[in-house]
Amino acid sequence: MIKTVTKVALPVDEVLAIRKNRIEPEGMDKKLKKKCKRISIVTGTHGDELEGQFVVYELQRRIRENPDLLKGIVDIYPAMNPLGIDSITRGIPAFDLDMNRLFPGNIEGDMTEYLAAGIIDDVKGSDAVVDIHASNIYLTEIPQIRINELHQKELVPMAEQCNVDFIWVHSNATVLESTFAYSLNSIGTPTLVVEMGVGMRITKEYGNQLVDGLLCLMKHLGIWEGEVISPRKPMISTDWTDVSYLNASTGGLFVQTAKHGRMLKQGEVVGEIIDPLEGKVLDTVKAPTDGLLFTIREYPIVDEGSLLGRLLAKEVAEK
């Protein structure tokens, strides 16, 4: 059932509506419905991240194959930022704002805060929320869940159900307090942030992997009674020193050599920064330590400082 979560009229003959699809067990009586569990799958906050689009489609397709196995409510919010998705804009067009820095929003605030508040109001109270991101257009990520250390006790066991490769528990930062996930977690609605794939693309393999995981999580919560896989055991990092960052030493064109998601040895070549004008190699980028290359630069043009990749320390990756 398609519902409008919140909406606002735009200046010239258009209504901006945030919509969701509520999928409920067929024929469940009202009393039971009130008691049953609810999972919310949210995506499309950053208009240039599309991996979640396939995930929410595929999840619905699988549920629809066996609707009688659904024992709870699934709310699908595919497009938190419809104008961004339409205009290939990461933030909210016209406002130049990252929508994920607006939460919990304000019903009395401006249009963006008003929409944010309407979304929080609708999603809050879910038994689990999964907010699916796709990195950005520059970096490709292996399927992972990022968790603020403040909420790790509750969230890590849930994240372990999701069939992702990596769980990254990061430290709290004030600036992150205005994210969707932080806002919900701080009012007791457990929310997981998935990062996977790359902006502007669909990686079907990752999409299917996450859908398998979402069904595991739903089974864990009593929302789904179908057969599920046993989720893969993720690598878990809780210490910031586990991750090393590779930043470009100079501007140029980054050409990747190492394969994403592979374990690298210290000194192994990750890629080269080249200068097409002079036909020269400007720098050879090497792994600073033994580790798993869980992030890799996708967009080749780099400035000095641009992130080229991230490695998860070998001991942690192999634990």
Add this chain to the structure above:
Amino acid sequence: MKEVTIYKIKGLYRDDFRIKGYEFGKGKKALCIVGAMRGNEVQQLYVCSQLVKKFRQLEEEGRIENGKKILIIPCVNPYSFNTQKRFWCTDNTDINRMYPGYNLGETTQRIADAVFRVVSEYPIGIQFASYYMPGEFLPHIQMMDTGIDYVDLAKQFGMPYVVRRRVRPYDTTTLNYNWQIWDTKAFSFYTTTTTTIDPSSAGQALLSILSFLAKQDIVKYHGPGGVASRVISDTELVSVQTAKSGIFEKMVEVGRNVRAGTPLANIIDPYVGTILETLYAPCDCTVFFMHSDPLTYANTAVFKLVPAE
């Protein structure tokens, strides 16, 4: 005047990215002024150019006090100006969301770090700021309420208003916030415009800064001392919001004193021209901020008003 290069990175196909500063006077670091950080902050750039011109003259006339050094950085982001982008060209990040910066981090973190290393050594910092919404301000001084209190110093600019602003989570990565945390007395100076040049508010800022510096014994200057500032909190500003989206037709100007009930603007249907709503002043007040785009969204605070005392 001494021109210094504060930071430089090599461009692949572009000229090098350079941040330039202009130093005046010699000796102890006394004051730092930072101008445009985003590629649309033309007024902020313009004000700094006028300040550089003025300080050059003061220096030539021996009117910078002995042992006092002033640094002006007119622009932290020339690349974005030249491509008419607001944020960093390659990744659309905002330098003013990267402070205090990180020298081993990503490009804009490195830029912020390089700038911050230099500017944080000054005891007083002024940044020409812009607002995230398109609009015009009544010129004023803003300071973040971090708990470090130096509002008396802010009054010495002699501007009609000093606004104390609550710190929100996303403020913690701005220059102004970090300046304060790292012991610089930081002020955000708002003139009227951002994307267009307004010479009169730029001139007002220039005089205000000269008068402020004369009071701190940094320059010799005998001019108008300004007015007694009214200190207000951003929570005291009264917002007037649109309920409708449409064409924004203003009926007042920034700075105007209006009585309760004065019509401020109409929102007009863009197809059939009917008035969808009229916005009124809810109290006797001064127009402090006004939206400046021809179109507006619903729920937008198109006016901010200072209630009459």
